[in-house]
Amino acid sequence: MQHPNPIDPYILVADDDPLTLKSVSIVLRGAGMRVVTVSDGAAALAQLRREKPRVVVFDVMMGSMSGLDLCRLVKSDAALHDVYVILLTARAMQRERQEGLAAGADDYVSKPFSNRDLLARVQRALAPSRPRP
Amino acid sequence: MLYFGIIVISLMGSVIYVVGKRHTAVMLELTEMRGVAVANSIAAVVRNSLLSYDYVSLQQASETPIHDNDVLYVVILDKEGMVAGHSGEPGRQGQRADDPTSRRILAVNDVVIQTLNGSAGKPLLDIAVPVHVQGTAVRWGTVRVGLSLEPLLASLAQTRLVLYLLGAGAVIIVLLAARFFSRKVTVPLQNLARATALVAKCDLDHVVEENLVGELGDLARCFNTMTNDLKQSQDAIRYHNQHLEQIVQQRTAALHQKAQELEKANAELKEIDRLKSDFLSNVSHELRTPLTSIRSFTEIMLDDPQALTESERREFLGIIATQTERLTRLISDLLDISRIEAGEMRCRVEAVHLQRIIEPCLETLRTLAASKQIRVRVEIDPELPTVLADPDRLSQVITNLVDNAIKFTPQRGVITVAAQPASQRAPLGVGPERGGPAGMTSTAPERQAYVLVEVRDTGMGIPRDHHQRIFDKFGQVGNVLTDKPQGTGLGLAISGNIIVQHGGAIWVESAPGEGSAFRFTLPVAAVPESVRVTRRSIRSGESLAADAEQHLVQALERTSAGKQVLIVDDEPSIVVALTELLEPLGYRTVGCQSGSQAIAKARELEPDVIILDIMMPEIDGYDVLRLLKSDPATAGIPVMVLSVLEDRDKAMALGATEYIRKPFEKAQLLENVRALV
Secondary structure, three states: OOOOOOOOOEEEEEOOOHHHHHHHHHHHHHOOOEEEEEOOHHHHHHHHHHOOOOEEEEEOOOOOOOHHHHHHHHHHOOOOOOOEEEEEEOOOOHHHHHHHHHOOOOEEEEOOOOHHHHHHHHHHHHOOOOOOO | OHHHHHHHHHHHHHHHHHHHHHHHHHHHHHHHHHHHHHHHHHHHHHHHHHHOOOHHHHHHHHHHHHHOOOEEEEEEEEOOOEEEEEOOOHHHOOOEOOOHHHHHHHOOOOOEEEEEEOHHHOEEEEEEEEEEOOOOOOEEEEEEEEEEOHHHHHHHHHHHHHHHHHHHHHHHHHHHHHHHHHHHHHHHHHHHHHHHHHHHOOOOOOOOOOOOOHHHHHHHHHHHHHHHHHHHHHHHHHHHHHHHHHHHHHHHHHHHHHHHHHHHHHHHHHHHHHHHHHHHHHHHHHHHHHHHHHHHHHHHHHHOHHHOOHHHHHHHHHHHHHHHHHHHHHHHHHHHHHHHHOOOOOOOOEEEOHHHHHHHHHHHHHHHHHHOOOEEEEEEOOOOOOEEEOHHHHHHHHHHHHHHHHHHOOOOOEEEEEEEEEOOOOOOOOOOOOOOOOEEEOOOOOOOOEEEEEEEEOOOOOOHHHOOHHHOOOOOOOOOOOOOOOOOOHHHHHHHHHHHHOOOEEEEEEOOOOOEEEEEEEEEOOOOHHHHHHHHHHOOOOOHHHHHHHHHHHHHHHHHOOOEEEEEOOOHHHHHHHHHHHHHHOOEEEEEOOHHHHHHHHHHHOOOEEEEOOOOOOOOHHHHHHHHHHOOOOOOOOEEEEEOOOOHHHHHHOOOOEEEEOOOOHHHHHHHHHHHO
């Protein structure tokens, strides 16, 4: 496992399931990313304000604030709107997917996800071809 | 009547008047004729004396007829009008008769009859007859005879009296007859006429007198019958009208109610639909969460096993194992719910010692409790009777309740599992819409003894308005985005159903901040005394203890988990049809397709009811019935014969309890089965 490095891409992961947090962080850190994990919406918001991540991975169903609300907050915040938001959810109905995209999410991943797929999506979000503000 | 009387009286009066008048005239004429005859006879006698002026003879002659007592006087006048003889006053002989009466007599040469008033005003008839010379009209004298009219008048008065009496009698008789006639004919006819008028005005309560003579009576009876019939038909019409109105009202109300019910049902269906959709979404979430971990950690281990330390590998495998376990439990819960939905949840009850169930359950949960430093206390009454329960299902309920309690109790909390005897199934009003504690209760007949089990925690408690929802199949769903559910929320729904199936009740008492107490009751296992005694008497010599225990279990199974019905029919489709009819209603059914099998099953199972076909190969239904009734062990089982034959009497004589013809009506069959168990 690599040590966190300030120049590594910084990813914020929010999920109330500790096991998901654990596996996601193992996968992303394995790819050389700096990962911060939080287990609810309020902590995620605090962490967002503290340091702006390149990519966020939000679980939709969380205790105090849903991932959808977080996503809306991020996209409506002038300082944060360019943060790439990946919604991670066990609610895989088509309706919910549309709800997520309508909230401004950049990508949407259903649980159970493939580690490689998730990693690929995060890496694509970090790719230099992506227009930078 | 009055007019009639007047007419009769006047008619009668005139008749009497005419008859009286005529009688008077006739009598007067007769008297006159008699007077003329007397006068003529005197005239014949005195003619010569007059011619010879023999006054002595004339005086004698005038006095001779005085013997006739109604002759008042005889006066003989000569041709000059001098009195020649006077019966009453001989002294007047030779005097001129110069009174007005005499002058009228002498003025006419003919018979003169005058009515005069004599002395004392008594009426008399004066008859004067001229005495002529033989063969000429030369008047030689006159003979006057005075006849008293008194006897005549007296006789006439008498006659008139008789007539009046007769007339009065006749009038009275006629009036009486009229009165009789009127009473017997006119009045009833008038009554009838009046009654007819009343009937015409729709007054049908009027009854006319029927006790009348002859045809009038018949008429009155016919009339009464007619009004009565009319009244009855009118009443019937009125009743039908009212009834019709009532029916219309009822139907309208029923329709109204139906419409409301439909609306409500529709709303409920929509709500259920929404809940189901949320439920599915929730189930999907719950299945995906452990699956995510399993997949993720499996991939991590597969991708680069060498990069992981031994302890990491162990940790990840442990995660995979527990998540697999979680998934398995979830799937098993889902299967349970679908069984409950389909009414296929089965419990095989037996007499169970609660300690033996509770302890192992707690054992598996202690690690979980210890991880939160939660203390689990057990308070079980040592004298606790055994309960009727399916041990596996009971373990499931207790595990679920304690697991929930651990989940909702913060660090260092206390959970208490207690059990004690209870005298009733549930406190008043358990169940939805009944105002009591939220929960579920069996509708089976209340029994005498129960055991109350309680799982109490010191957790956060449950708000009152959530109480009922937590027993709902989809109860835990709620706002899935923010109220992170702990599991699918199926556990309590399943536990509730299990308890209800056992004939008990389950409910919750809790308030936010005060912890929660989940309580449930189970019926106590009691051995029916009679069953044991019978058994002993039948199978003396065998191991009574083992026997009693085995029988106890059988008896318990019988009393609690639905009644057992043995279906005997050589036609498999009938067995299937009856099974499908009875099973959903909670009956346990056993089918067999031959007589010999039926007898063996009946002895082995001692079912609550046997439904028996008659026409079967080898041993037919009648033989089965005979054999069943001759064995004391099976003689008491009610047998419902279900046959195409129409020989109820034979089956009943052989001891059948009920006889139903094929093809049967479902409702009738169910009703009879219900009545028999």
